[in-house]
Amino acid sequence: MLVGDYAEDYETMVPFQFLTGLGYTVHAVCPDKKNGDTVATAIHDFEGDQTYSEKRGHNFAINYDFDQVNTQDYVGLVIPGGRAPEYLRMNARIIEIVREFDAAQKPIAAVCHGAQILAAADVLKGRLCSAYPACAAEVKLAGGNYADIAVTEAVTDGHLVTAPAWPAHPAWLAQYIKALGATVSI
Numbered sequence: 001m002l003v004g005d006y007a008e009d010y011e012t013m014v015p016f017q018f019l020t021g022l023g024y025t026v027h028a029v030c031p032d033k034k035n036g037d038t039v040a041t042a043i044h045d046f047e048g049d050q051t052y053s054e055k056r057g058h059n060f061a062i063n064y065d066f067d068q069v070n071t072q073d074y075v076g077l078v079i080p081g082g083r084a085p086e087y088l089r090m091n092a093r094i095i096e097i098v099r100e101f102d103a104a105q106k107p108i109a110a111v112c113h114g115a116q117i118l119a120a121a122d123v124l125k126g127r128l129c130s131a132y133p134a135c136a137a138e139v140k141l142a143g144g145n146y147a148d149i150a151v152t153e154a155v156t157d158g159h160l161v162t163a164p165a166w167p168a169h170p171a172w173l174a175q176y177i178k179a180l181g182a183t184v185s186i
Contacts, residue, residue, distance in 0.1 A: 001028045002077070002094060002117070004084030009041035009057030010166035011080035011111050016060075018173055019078070022182060026078075027064035031091045037062045042082050044112075044165070046151070051134065052165075054083075066093070071100040076180050081112020081132060081165070089120035098123060102159075107179035109161045111172055115139050118160075128157040130164050 003012055012028075019026050030039055041057030071077075077098070079085065088094050098121035101108050110118055115131030116138055118124050124144030130153075131139055131146070139146040147155045147162070154163035154172035161179055163172035177184065 001026055002030070002079050002088060002097065003028050003039050003060065003062070004030050004088045005039045006042045006083040007039060007060070007080045007085075008082030008112060008166060009043045009060075010169070011082060011114075012041055012060050013058070014166070014169050015078050015080065015109070015111075015173060015176075018169075019177075022177065022184070024075075024180075027069070027074075028060065028062055029064050029066040029069055030062055031066050031088070031094065033062045034065050035063055039084070044082065046165075046167075052132075069093075069097060071097055071104065071106075074101075074106065076107040076109065076176070077101045078176075079108070079110040079114035079117050081110075081114045083113070085113045085116040089117045095121045105159045107159045107161065107176060109172065109176040109179075111163045111168065112165045115144075115162060118142070118162075119144070123160075127160055128155050128162075129160065130155050130162040130168075132164055 038059040043057040044052040102123040119138040119142035124142040129144040136146045
């Protein structure tokens with residue numbers, strides 16, 4: 001999981017806890033941060049304004065050193081949204097990580113502004129991708145096909161699973177674990 005300061009709180013905490021609860025080992029990493037460091041999250045809410053509101057969220061613990069990431073050790077990648085993607089996409093190793101997962105066709109889940117990292121990594125050409133509506137232009141400029149879907153929906157295109165924002169968690173995470181090859185029975 002690629003996180004950074006002011007990643008969206010729900011888009012960071014919920015997938016981390018959900019995947020951990022299913023038995024996956026989730027390494028939350030951030031450039032220039034080590035195991036035990038924290039990132040500040042932001043809570044984005046939809047309160048009737050023209051865009052989301054933003055409030056300070058929680059401190060989220062990094063549990064693995066960014067410099068130790070070897071993409072061959074992982075079955076999938078999660079990219080939360082929020083404000084973090086706007087600067088994380090400037091990090092060369094972040095871009096390499098995304099491209100390595102994409103080249104290996106390992107499942108990649110991105111939500112909200114996480115599409116900014118996908119666009120910067122140049123992995124969207126010809127692919128269907130949802131994101132927060134303000135990121136539609138970036139998806140299109142990167143050659144992707146923007147999926148203008150309800151905030152509660154998600155889309156899967158091959159190994160890429162995307163959604164517009166945290167209200168899509170049930171659909172987004174269900175599609176992502178399916179891409180991972182997991183099944184949940186009740």
